[in-house]
Amino acid sequence: METQKDAVMALVEAHRQAGRAVGEVLAGLGIARSTYYRWKRGANRRPAPSRRTYPLTPEECGMIDEVKTAHPEYRHRRIQGVLQGWGTYLSASAIYGYLKHRGQVEPYDRRSAPWDSPRYEAWQKHLLWGSDWTRLSIAHLRWYLLTVIDFFSRCVVAWDLVPSVNAGHVKAIYRAALAAEGIPSSAERKPELRVDRGSPNTARVTREFFEILGAELSFARVRRPTDNAITERFYGTVKQEEIYLVGNYPDERSAREEIGRYIAHYNTQRPHQALFNFTPAYVHQVNNKTALVNELEGMKKATREKRKDYWINLEKSDSLNSLILSH
Template sequence: MPLTCNQPEFAASPPGQIVPVLADRGLYIDSERSFYRVLHAHGQTHRRGRARPSQGPRPVPCLQARGPNQLWSWDITYLPTRVRGVWLYLYLVIDVWSRKVVAWDVADREESQIAADLVSRACLRERIGKGHRQPLILHADNGNAMRAATLEARLEELGVLRSFSRPRVSNDNPYSESLFRTAKYRPNYPRRPFHSVEEACDWVATFVSWYNHRHRHSGIRFVTPVQRHSGQANAICQRRARVYEQARQRHPRHWSRSTRCWQQPEVVWIQG
């Protein structure tokens, strides 16, 4: 039976196809189940032929940051224009630990060169290079611009490591997705499509300034991303804790439990 299965004409065929062919030739060797049993005994039940074996599931991203400029996330989203079917592309890079937008750009096309230049400017601004005490990890989804050789070469020059989401799993890149939602649900987000790249840049610049310097983010105990990125957040939260404790001492009947926890999260994860 193994000799029959390993003949050139049957080498890429399963028993379900071999048995009917033999029957058409007036031959019956054994049932399909027996074929499978014998092939299993000889270690030949794996994928046969030249077809690529099935790929196992990709590992779940498990990344952590304990300080600024250790883990960044980036993505691209569409911005509508007044021409039907024509879009602008918003590039945003966010520091996962502090939630600070460290770089952004608006372009009329999706291109890896634009992304490479954007990350380069961000690394220069944040003083990140190959001599950085801890390698920066840049996390993204599986888009063409994210996996392009141009960006890969630039990140290698900068000493930046890459990480990718699993295919078709949007919540592997939650920080960028959440940032896009915050941007597009702002009250001042334009109700009409953008007229030009310049108009879109003006709006994004205003949004990023508000988000970094004025937006008190719920994920970092309602301090601004810049306050956390620059190291001011702990002192701010300690002052809040003292205010709450003093209020509790003045009016103990108003408090049935301990005061609110204002401690900053020490570790932030990207984990599917």
Template sequence: MQVHREEFRVCAMCRVLRVNRAGYYAWLKSPDSERAKEDERLLGLIKHHWLASGSVYGHRKIAKDLRDLGERCSRHRVHRLMRTEGLRAQVGYGRKPRFHGGTPCKAAANLLDRQFDVTEPDTAWASDFTFIRTHEGWMYLAVVIDLFSRQVVGWAMRDRADTELVVQALLSAVWRRKPSAGCLVHSDQGSVYTSDDWRSFLASHGLVCSMSRRGNCHDNAPVESFFGLLKRERIRRRIYPTKDAARAEVFDYIEMFYNPQRRHGSTGDLSPVEFERRYAQRGS
């Protein structure tokens, strides 16, 4: 009735809707309830965390953010407030299912064998690359992910999907983490990962090579999952005007959001950085 007051007379609306006119005016004068005031305050916090996530978090993750701040609210209440305000999580898009049993790896043994849950950092890494569209041409992003925390420990971008791209990503991971000899590095059987330069780099740094079965993306599922998040939450929404713009967006997503802030289901809904911090505290 409030919305349509300029179009229709109040008495006419009350008669059609069978609402007592005196009761309607009394409702207009009544102050907001304490519950409504609290909802308004919570909604401000919800909007802040939703925007801070790049407009990708849903009600479950935002509810955890609020509880970390000491707020006492259920995820159902957060869901109701977000739905009322039109705040939605970014959701995936349909993909045709691909099934491939795989064949025995001829390049290197599949030492990882889908054992994605490891108990210590820098014992098993996974690598792959993907493409990003810009108006200046394609850019390619290679990443190295620590399977312990799902943190992106190394990454590189180039305008060519060559061996130098993946070696640069691995070099940045080695420089940042300084893993002990024997750290497993898993990848697919792409030509860049079967190259002499890749094998030579692994050997010179005491890293152990592991490769997926041919044509089986599920053998490298954690990296596929990361690329899915990246494309769904940032890249898929735009074609970047320049290659530098794409690089800046990837930096912001990985270093400013995904690693330090984004909650991950495999780490108890902690961010990769927070998960490793708590692990280090337990060991000290």
């Protein structure tokens, strides 16, 4: 059918160049003008020939095996992030297919997406920070992990362990975050702090502190956890990967050491899917989404070219060996 369409369009074009009207030629062929021009539009939109794909190289398979052996609990997307940190980009589907072939794909219960969209937009660091606290056990007593997280990079910029949370701790953690990021208290523009409506956050002294400092304190809407989703997501992660695994820290010193070690790992080593599998600290450093996307695209291209060269060279080598053996 496509060949017939091409032949008709070529014939009409030849007559048009010879001086005949397109409508006259189409009438003679019994083809409606709308049909002819629809064919022409379709011809201009035909997809380009598909690019040849190459299977994973033995080196790439070995890298997947290395990560899976060291971390059996990692799934394909987490492995993708680790390999990206090593400078090799493999698609999540390729890693999944390899693991499935080896029978190493575990069942996974997907969580449903939240109903409400988050009420924020951060396109660079230091625009919007989120703060909250979560409970943990130290010497079988209730303590709290208090953090400040940058909404652009998801980097934990400040944290503390306290036996209880009051307005003084909220003020202190914000001051600590400013100091950690090198932002002076006299700066004209300071990051907005997004918090929930807990009493330490809504206290009069807390509001006055932010008014005097010249920083904005914003509150998540009632029953809208997505307004502070970045912070909530971090606490879900730290609970599953650190706090719940330990259960109870023997004393404050060991708790600070272990929590500090985990946060350093989270910031500098743990790839984050929402950050194109870069680490929060790296995204915080680059501070440019376009640059991150370009770096990822360059990594993809380099990996594809390396894989292509491997299989082409292997085919050439096999052909040469066959030629030698035939003689």
